[in-house]
Amino acid sequence: MTDSKYFTTTKKGEIFELKAELNSDKKEKKKEAVKKVIASMTVGKDVSALFPDVVNCMQTDNLELKKLVYLYLMNYAKSQPDMAIMAVNTFVKDCEDPNPLIRALAVRTMGCIRVDKITEYLCEPLRKCLKDEDPYVRKTAAVCVAKLHDINAQLVEDQGFLDTLKDLISDSNPMVVANAVAALSEIAESHPSSNLLDLNPQSINKLLTALNECTEWGQIFILDCLANYTPKDDREAQSICERVTPRLSHANSAVVLSAVKVLMKFMEMLSKDLDYYGTLLKKLAPPLVTLLSAEPELQYVALRNINLIVQKRPEVLKHEMKVFFVKYNDPIYVKLEKLDIMIRLASQANIAQVLAELKEYATEVDVDFVRKAVRAIGRCAIKVEQSAERCVSTLLDLIQTKVNYVVQEAIVVIKDIFRKYPNKYESVIATLCENLDSLDEPEARAAMIWIVGEYAERIDNADELLESFLEGFHDESTQVQLQLLTAIVKLFLKKPTETQELVQQVLSLATQDSDNPDLRDRGYIYWRLLSTDPVAAKEVVLAEKPLISEETDLIEPTLLDELICYIGTLASVYHKPPSAFVEGGRGVVHKSLPPRTASSESTESPETAPAGAPPGEQLDAVPTQGDLLGDLLNLDLGPPVSGPPLAASAVQMGAVDLLGGGLDSLIGAPSFVAPPAAAVPANLGAPMGSGLSDLFDLTSGVGTLSGSYVAPKARLRSGFGHTEASLSRAAPAVGHPEAGTPGRPGRVLLLIPRLTWSSPGGPGRCGPSESPLQVWLPAMKAKGLEISGTFTRQAGTISMDLQLTNKALQVMTDFAIQFNRNSFGLAPAAPLQVHAPLSPTQTVEISLPLSTAGSVMKTEPLNSLQVAVKNNIDVFYFSTLYPLHILFVEDGKMDRQMFLATWKDIPNENEAQFQIRDCPLNAEAVSSRLQSSNIFTVARRNVEGQDMLYQSLKLTNGIWVLAELRIQPGNPSFTLSLKCRAPEVSQHVYQAYETILKN
């Protein structure tokens, strides 16, 4: 007879009958009744009415019966809080039972009864159990502290249970240690500030010892806890890594991934020159590959994490391409992830194999998989130049299959290939045009329209083709409409005579018959542009497009670094920071990789660059940035800064570009080009919709706000005025979240100019948006206080980002800061706020806002700053140099005429000439990069093949500096001529140029 008989009683009056049975004198009958109750509970019947009767059975010496009653209690105590008190006595008694199994059972169940009223009765029994002689009871009690904390945190703190729990980390029994660590981690997670897991080299050592002895689950708790620790230097990091590495051989995949997490994080601190770094790198690959033989769900987690790891450290798996080849019976989610990793690992060395595989996949049956495979072929073409030709021919073969979705996907990627390799593969356009009719997806239609517009001069019947799309204009999606508008304008600029009617038609459709503000505004801008200055229109619309990036779908570096800290967790599977999916601020701590701190300076790699340039490996995520990212991923576009001066300057920045014949500029247009007959609503935010679709650019753009200077590189994606940005497959299109959101134009505009460039996103590089911290005051000179810092200018505010570390043995308090008089009147705009006392080994990061309203005294050198910092121990002095460009103000853009006049006006002896060497950027890139640091291009001329950029900037004290930057294509050396009424600043301005451009 099995337990299933208990499920059979379904007749009416059952509760009543059960009640009688529960109160029976016969033990056996009682137990049978409790079983029936539990069975009813299991199938979801409400048997809470039997509460008193069941609790009455609690006092039994039958273990099985006791367990069942406890189970019942856990389920219903919450709904019967008053009666739950009845159970307290038994719990207290059971906690003193001679049998440890009963004691543990009681303490385990107690914590699961989430009734506030009874918690205080449980404190005494819990206290005893925490000190129980039997480890089984202690390990259960340790977890109970976490349970109790969840119900009543204050009580747990008042009762001193946290300290007892901390003591258990030193328990002799490994399982007790593991559970104590788990409980503390859990509590610490919900109280990020509590500093509960006060990890130090001694406690780390204990954990590492316990790691060798506890169960596989305990090993995971300990490894996850270790991952939160930041070693003090590279030596400590290495020694922990050495002791964690053996876990890579554990049979449990979760142990392996947690070990990988610790290693990936601590590797960050190791110099790449170390032999050990190379050894570790080699040790990581085999276990990662083996994870692919695990169960599919674990494979999936592993693959999502490998995706992060290859972005962070591509060298780990670069030789392991084959293991990611897709097998026929892989679940689809595994297939798609493998494909993604294959593309990331594709290189010249393996491209032939990869392409052969992709071609194979493109003829499979699963539509999603096929699409992704086709897209992957395009991505290979863009990534590995040598393979482009083969990729294109493969794509053409696929188009010949005439399978609808294959054709569409192929056209979308071919468009990107055209962008990447202009004037190379246009011969295939004819083939593409044959398939015009079969395109029914907006993205493919938009791509095809882009191609027709872009190559209008080579397609004889371009006007007919575009006209055919125009017929159903209002039924098209916005993406297609915008694309069509731009394409027809392009066509008109190329073949003005035959297409006048067409362009008028599309402009009127866009401006008069459309409710979509994006479309309407873009229509007006074109219209106005075409009617006022066709030459300018040509320069804007047919401007040379910036290159598209090689790597696509890269995770923004600061986010990537955060995710590396979350290897193995949900965050690493979603590729989102926990703040994006865990509710509330509770339980979310932003993690970042540790900065590299060498124990001896000599291990620093040589390329650590000129002062002010961040070395590639330097990582230091600022929490606010993480927050921002989290927000952005939630599509909550709320940049932290906004305000009138910024908005204004942003508009101006946009306008600048337009004048400078530049790109990406139409955004400024509504304020610049007068709207015809006041027909355009002053919706400043509207026309940038398509641009915003590129979320990743957006995030990195915003990310750079907090950095002082960041290089635009590689991932330039184009233009605002055009729609390439929205077309590019590289980033997820999310529509235009900001379109038609009045009331936030300031914010929106703030983002726009920055959208046009983004952070250097090469794999293996990270954290670009932070200037490196320099040690300003070494600990040995300041009785244990170490100060390092950097200067940034962010949204018009200059700040001094300080990092104070207490390397002494006593607590530091009462911090204050003062500046000596200096050349530009820099002074703290707020007192130095160190909220809590700084305990030994603790580090605090402070951003100190600066004003330029202090008293002025010319210093030598001009940009030196003397600082005094006080704490409870003493007063310390140090001196540092600040980069001049923190003083470049946002309204440093000079009118063109004014520029000419001023240039002439300043005497020639004030002109200083400098060479900027080894700068590989082109004029556009230079211009946009400088602009981000408030050096504005007033005009641009092309003289005898050289690009002349005329630029202006203004210092906080109102000094204007004019510049002429001569760039010869192909020559990495630029000539910079500076003119200023105060010639002594020139040298420093030149240094600022150097820093901005070479960073």
Next chain:
Amino acid sequence: MSASAVFILDVKGKPLISRNYKGDVAMSEIDHFMPLLMQREEEGALTPLLSHGRVHFLWIKYSNLYLVATTLKNANASLVYSFLYKIVEAEEGHTAVYKASTVLACAQELKGMKDIQGDIVLTSDWVFSEYFKELEEESIRDNFVIVYELLDELMDFGFPQTTDSKILQEYITQQGNKLETGKSRVPPTVTNAVSWRSEGIKYKKNEVFIDVIESVNLLVNANGSVLLSEIVGSIKLKVFLSGMPELRLGLNDRVLFELTGRSKNKSVELEDVKFHQCVRLSRFDNDRTISFIPPDGDFELMSYRLSTQVKPLIWIESVIEKFSHSRVEIMVKAKGQFKKQSVANGVEISVPVPSDADSPRFKTSVGSAKYVPEKNTVIWSIKSFPGGKEYLMRAHFGLPSVEKEEVEGRPPIGVKFEIPYFTVSGIQVRYMKIIEKSGYQALPWVRYITQSGDYQLRTS
């Protein structure tokens, strides 16, 4: 950190049994699981991780059951999946001694057998399947009391605890019926550093059986080039030893040989090695010594992986010609590319055929061919296939004159085989040292076998 609650659902998504560990997720959230799963499946976007609002579901499917863990936090996903699998999955081909429904009986049986005979057949680590021969809807319902007890012991507040089934069996049994509480105790093993072996085990004859099993994974593309070839090996032990024996296993591991300077011997380079919980990992990391105190009975001591390319043991050449509206002609040639002295047993070559094929006809030079319409394959079985031999099979199918509309995938040809007394990597057990303080003599027995793993040859 980990799961808030664990649910076992039937195939329709109805909860059979559940355990709420943390109380932060409403138990009714599980009602969203099945609709969500169906919706995602329809969209072709089904993943092992689903979310509804702020609740995340981590799930696996096992026979006709779903095991689902819920969480609100940034839980350790790999831990949760490992845990779910640890609970439930039965190893393939595993034979449990236990009778399905009567755990009571089986526990006694276990006790009895240990004393009487030495050969309990028990292989897996998986907890539930150790208790129930097969984990399925009925067994959950039949044993709900013990399932509750197990769920209580396996995890506490989302932290996995003791999952070693052999140890759990020592204190979670339905013998509670008969025993007075005072007698049921926590075995000290639960919290010991050696949490997988109890003290006081006794055998009359002390023996260890070592099985070295190598599986060959192969992926060959349609034009016959090998894309992927790897060997996944596993060393399984059956341990019938008394007391607390210390074991040391010696292999012809290249890294070890290099460390000890005995490079002359034939050695094998293991690319990645994974060990059972019992093996001292730091010791292995230091000097490549595999030392351990084994659990009692069956377990997998270690697994390893090599990606050294070897000649595919059974090579297949195939021609599948499809004449639309009339017929399919299949020709398959199989060649044994291993030593002549060895024999592959139980060879099964499965060849895909279109789903609308009919009227099969076969001709084989050896073995027999069979059409399996429900799998759309022909299976050609050869009982014994000596090395160096080459065999041929021809098949002929009719096709209907009206063609099917949906496009079919092109499944690969699969091969199954077993070659005894042979490891393809050349790995050897050099010694197994067994030391127990009572000083008994114990004999190790070693068997080698190579078998097919994921062995796929794509067709064009």
